[in-house]
Every structure is written in C-alpha cells, then in structure tokens.
Amino acid sequence: MTTNNDKNIYFAAKKMNRASHLRERTAELEAMQKTHDSKYIPVYNGRHIYMNQHSSFYRRSKPFDCEYMCFLGLVDDQMWYSCPLNDKQAEKLEKEVDKRFSSLRRYALKLDDELAHIALYSRGLDLWQRNRKFCPKCGTPNKLEMAGHKLLCQNNHEQFPHIEPAIIVLVTYKDKCLLGRKAEWPANAYSTLAGFVEPGETIEEAVKREVEEESNIRVNNVQYFGSQPWPFPASLMLAFTADAENEDIKLDDELEDVQWFSRPQLQEMLKEGYVTISPRYTVAHNLIVGWLEQK
Ligand SMILES: [Zn+2]
Known part of the structure; x- marks a missing residue:
C-alpha cells in the first residue's frame, strides 16, 4: 500500500513520535520534563496564535498556568505539550503578545510540515476535550487523564478522543x-x-x-x-x-x-x-x- 507521504497529503506527521506509552507514566513524564527541552503550545477553542509573518505558531519553553497540560509527543528529544487555555487566560495572552488566536485554515500553508501536523493534532485534541466537559453516559463532569488523551467522569466512565x-x-x-x-x-x-x-x-x-x-x-x-x-x-x-x-x-x-x-x-x-x-x-x-x- 502506498503511504500518505508518497502522495504528500498535508498535515501528516514527519518527525513527531507520540510516545503514547508515556501518557500513563506520570512520574516518568515529569522527570523527563526536567532533563529534556520542552515546548508548550497555548490552544484556545482549537486555535493557535500565529507569529513571525505566520510561518509559525506561538509556543514557549515555560509551561502555561493552565488547568491541565497535554503531552503530544517527542520531536527528536524535545517534548511537546499543548496547554488548553480558558477565556480569561486566552485574553491575557492575546494582550501580552498582541496577537489573536486564529484558525489553522488561514495559516495552514504557511507552516512547515511538522508544525502543520502539530497544529492540527493539538487542535483535534483540544476540540474533543472542550466538547466533552460532561460524560455522555451519566452527565457528571469529566476530568482529563492519560496526559490529556482520556476523559474520566465521576462514575469512572472512560472516554477516548472521538473521531x-x-x-x-x-x-x-x-x-x-x-x-x-x-x-x-x-x-x-x-x-x-x-x-x-x-x-x-x-x-x-x-x-x-x-x-x-x-x-x-x-x-x-x-x-x-x-x-x-x-x-x-x-x-x-x-x-x-x-x-x-x-x-x-x-x-x-x-x-x-x-x-x-x-x-x-x-x-x-x-x-x-x-x-x-x-x-x-x-x-x-x-x-x-x-x-x-x-x-
Ligand atoms: Zn459517566
């Protein structure tokens, strides 16, 4: 079977390793954050802040003060996290950097392949998390687990990203x-x-x-x-x-x-x-x- 890469289908991962085995190993992930370079991407309603004539999106090496950080994976030895911001945090950051959160559709072609993939991946994860604040089975509030890749309600109903x-x-x-x-x-x-x-x-x-x-x-x-x-x-x-x-x-x-x-x-x-x-x-x-x- 031919792969997506043969056809240059946009948004495919080039280098990111999701390292999904690390999602449940909280202690190991925390220890790695101390020894590895990390990148933290603020995400708000699936949107990012696009910078530098829009060839990149805003991220930094210091965590954001968000409720939960989501481990996306590793690019070479660098750890990548998305940080879901609430309305207040998003507004504050927009003022700080003097840019607005915007849609990936507008900037997709300006990003390099890897960043396009990461923007799309963090968008999908963020939208799923935001649209599933409550358990569809029992209606109790969900909380994030597995480094952002699982939701669990008060009655222990598990939910995984919906596609x-x-x-x-x-x-x-x-x-x-x-x-x-x-x-x-x-x-x-x-x-x-x-x-x-x-x-x-x-x-x-x-x-x-x-x-x-x-x-x-x-x-x-x-x-x-x-x-x-x-x-x-x-x-x-x-x-x-x-x-x-x-x-x-x-x-x-x-x-x-x-x-x-x-x-x-x-x-x-x-x-x-x-x-x-x-x-x-x-x-x-x-x-x-x-x-x-x-x-
Ligand atoms: Zn439930």
Missing part, C-alpha cells in the same frame, strides 16, 4: 471526473464528493451510497487513495478513487451542482479562474490534481 470517519472520492468516467459544489461555498468552487460513514457501514459502501445519493452515479472499483485527519471539528477523511457505471447526473438536495469535467476543460477553467478547487492543504486537492496530472 468521525468520512469518505471523499474522485469518481471518473472515461476521461472525465465528477465534481460538485454546495450552495454555501464561494462562487465557482468545486470539489470531490464526500460524506460521513454511517453506523454499520463499510467505507466502500459509504462511497457507493454517498455518490449515488448526491449525483445518481453508481460506482465500482473503489480504490483507497490515502487519509487525512480533519479536526473541523472531528473528522478523518478517507480518500478513494472510483469508476462510474453511468453518466446521467441527478441532483439531490445536498449539492447545488454536480458536473463532469474533462481534463482539458478543467485545466482551462482553473487557468481562467472560472472554477476553483479545494485549497492545497486538502486531500481533495491531492485527488483532483493527481488525476489532472495523469497522462
């Missing part, structure tokens, strides 16, 4: 590919079809169902392409290619438009600005550009 698998697929028919757009997207923006995997469904079944629901196109030869973590707020994008069996598009309510594009047509439309596709940091971009570049 929602979604499929995204480039469907082709002869020399054409199928792209669609939602009404709320920027004018002329098109992308590959996508949707969430439902309970009891295989990912291949989800691909076939979503494409048929959104476009009336039946597909076969569903091939895995790669995956991309997508914590906006909690998805994991599973990317595929598939062959269409029919050509006649019918829309449902979800998409405003779905069309077939030939390579020369799409290249020309992109060049002239008649159509835009998903940003370079998305796996949809990898799928579309990968197809455009095929001979």
Whole structure:
C-alpha cells in the first residue's frame, strides 16, 4: 500500500513520535520534563496564535498556568505539550503578545510540515476535550487523564478522543471526473464528493451510497487513495478513487451542482479562474490534481 507521504497529503506527521506509552507514566513524564527541552503550545477553542509573518505558531519553553497540560509527543528529544487555555487566560495572552488566536485554515500553508501536523493534532485534541466537559453516559463532569488523551467522569466512565470517519472520492468516467459544489461555498468552487460513514457501514459502501445519493452515479472499483485527519471539528477523511457505471447526473438536495469535467476543460477553467478547487492543504486537492496530472 502506498503511504500518505508518497502522495504528500498535508498535515501528516514527519518527525513527531507520540510516545503514547508515556501518557500513563506520570512520574516518568515529569522527570523527563526536567532533563529534556520542552515546548508548550497555548490552544484556545482549537486555535493557535500565529507569529513571525505566520510561518509559525506561538509556543514557549515555560509551561502555561493552565488547568491541565497535554503531552503530544517527542520531536527528536524535545517534548511537546499543548496547554488548553480558558477565556480569561486566552485574553491575557492575546494582550501580552498582541496577537489573536486564529484558525489553522488561514495559516495552514504557511507552516512547515511538522508544525502543520502539530497544529492540527493539538487542535483535534483540544476540540474533543472542550466538547466533552460532561460524560455522555451519566452527565457528571469529566476530568482529563492519560496526559490529556482520556476523559474520566465521576462514575469512572472512560472516554477516548472521538473521531468521525468520512469518505471523499474522485469518481471518473472515461476521461472525465465528477465534481460538485454546495450552495454555501464561494462562487465557482468545486470539489470531490464526500460524506460521513454511517453506523454499520463499510467505507466502500459509504462511497457507493454517498455518490449515488448526491449525483445518481453508481460506482465500482473503489480504490483507497490515502487519509487525512480533519479536526473541523472531528473528522478523518478517507480518500478513494472510483469508476462510474453511468453518466446521467441527478441532483439531490445536498449539492447545488454536480458536473463532469474533462481534463482539458478543467485545466482551462482553473487557468481562467472560472472554477476553483479545494485549497492545497486538502486531500481533495491531492485527488483532483493527481488525476489532472495523469497522462
Ligand atoms: Zn459517566
């Protein structure tokens, strides 16, 4: 199987070792903090403070006064932590550094690969923690455990980071590919079809169902392409290619438009600005550009 790195799917880890065995070894982690260089990243509602013409996000070698520090992993010998800030702490820090917490979407392409991965990872962890203040089973308050990777309520119900698998697929028919757009997207923006995997469904079944629901196109030869973590707020994008069996598009309510594009047509439309596709940091971009570049 080819790996994400072969396809340069953005946000993949390059160097970070999550060292997950250390999460429960609190004493060992604390001892390591004394002997290792550490980096502490303030995170607020999944956002970071972007600095230095935005090629980096704010972090420092001294811990923040936050309620709980979350161990992300090691980059070489350096320990990386995310520090979830509350409203007051976030406001104070924004004043101190004279910058605002902002969305990763705006700065993704300005970060180097490793920092992009760390920003995405800490965002996903932070959003999960903030959205699970109470136990979904019994409603009592949760507290963080395992260096931020587990939540435990007062009745000892354990919860682990919640991830929602979604499929995204480039469907082709002869020399054409199928792209669609939602009404709320920027004018002329098109992308590959996508949707969430439902309970009891295989990912291949989800691909076939979503494409048929959104476009009336039946597909076969569903091939895995790669995956991309997508914590906006909690998805994991599973990317595929598939062959269409029919050509006649019918829309449902979800998409405003779905069309077939030939390579020369799409290249020309992109060049002239008649159509835009998903940003370079998305796996949809990898799928579309990968197809455009095929001979
Ligand atoms: Zn509970």
